[in-house]
Amino acid sequence: MSEEKKLRKKDLRSILWRSFALQGAFNYERMQNLGFCYTMIPAIKRLYDKEEEQSLALKRHLEIFNTTPVAVPTIAGISAAMEEQNANHQDFDTSSINAVKTALMGPLAGIGDSLFWGTLRIIAAGIGISFATQGNLIGPLLFLLLYNVPNLLVRIYGLKFGYSVGVNSLERIQKEGLMDKIMSIATTVGLVVVGAMVATMLKVSTPLKFNVNGAKVVIQDILNQILPNLLPLVLTLVIFWMIRKKFSISKLTIAIIFFGIIVHWAGIL
Structure with a gap:
C-alpha cells in the first residue's frame, strides 16, 4: 500500500509567497492563469512524482482565472487540498478542481x-x-x-482556511451532493456581482438628438426609460456572445478599441 501524499507547511508557505507574483504575467487571453499556475507548482511537485501527472496538473491550472489578488491564497489552498485528494484517490473527478475555482473566483473578486x-x-x-x-x-x-x-493577514489565514476546508470537508461535501449547491450559489452571486459591475463601471451612452416638429428628442433619454444602462448591457451581451463563438480575445480587444474610436468620431456613442 503506497504512502498517502501530504502537503507540508513548507509547501503552503511557498504557495503563499508565489501568490504575490499572480499578475506578473497577466494576459488578455486567460488573465491571471500563468500566475495561478506558478502559485500551484510547489503543491504539484510535492503530490505528483510522474512527469505526466505533473503536466496534467499544470494544464488544469492554465485555464482562465481572474479574481482579486488578496483572495488567491484562499482559492489556492482549496485547489491544493483538492489536488491532494486527487493524488491519493484514483477515482477523484479532476474536473471539479477547475469547477470550484471558477465558482469561487467571481464572488471572491466582488467581495475582495x-x-x-x-x-x-x-x-x-x-x-x-x-x-x-x-x-x-x-x-x-x-x-x-x-x-x-x-x-x-487575509492572505495568510485565507490559505490556511482554504486548505483546511478542502482537506476536512471535501469528501463529505462530495458524498452529500453539496458541491453542486455550493457551485450554484457561488455562480449566482458571481453573476449578480458581474451584472452590478456592468451597470456601474461600463459607461456607454449616445449623444444622438433629433428635432421632431420642433421638439427635441434625446435618444439616450428614451433608452433610459426603456431600461437604464441599456447600451452597456447590450454591448456586454454582444461581447459575451462573440467570446462564446470562440473569437480571439486579442483580436476582439483591438476591434473594440477601433470600434469605439470610429463611433465616437461619428458622434454615435
Whole structure:
C-alpha cells in the first residue's frame, strides 16, 4: 500500500509567497492563469512524482482565472487540498478542481474588490493623506501599514482556511451532493456581482438628438426609460456572445478599441 501524499507547511508557505507574483504575467487571453499556475507548482511537485501527472496538473491550472489578488491564497489552498485528494484517490473527478475555482473566483473578486480596493484602500489613503499634508512622514507609512497588514493577514489565514476546508470537508461535501449547491450559489452571486459591475463601471451612452416638429428628442433619454444602462448591457451581451463563438480575445480587444474610436468620431456613442 503506497504512502498517502501530504502537503507540508513548507509547501503552503511557498504557495503563499508565489501568490504575490499572480499578475506578473497577466494576459488578455486567460488573465491571471500563468500566475495561478506558478502559485500551484510547489503543491504539484510535492503530490505528483510522474512527469505526466505533473503536466496534467499544470494544464488544469492554465485555464482562465481572474479574481482579486488578496483572495488567491484562499482559492489556492482549496485547489491544493483538492489536488491532494486527487493524488491519493484514483477515482477523484479532476474536473471539479477547475469547477470550484471558477465558482469561487467571481464572488471572491466582488467581495475582495469592494472591501480592499473600494473601501480599505480609500480609508487608508485618506488617513495617510491627512498626515502627509501636514508634512508628517508617518502619512505614507501609515497608509502602507493600514492597507498591507490586513491584506497580508487575509492572505495568510485565507490559505490556511482554504486548505483546511478542502482537506476536512471535501469528501463529505462530495458524498452529500453539496458541491453542486455550493457551485450554484457561488455562480449566482458571481453573476449578480458581474451584472452590478456592468451597470456601474461600463459607461456607454449616445449623444444622438433629433428635432421632431420642433421638439427635441434625446435618444439616450428614451433608452433610459426603456431600461437604464441599456447600451452597456447590450454591448456586454454582444461581447459575451462573440467570446462564446470562440473569437480571439486579442483580436476582439483591438476591434473594440477601433470600434469605439470610429463611433465616437461619428458622434454615435
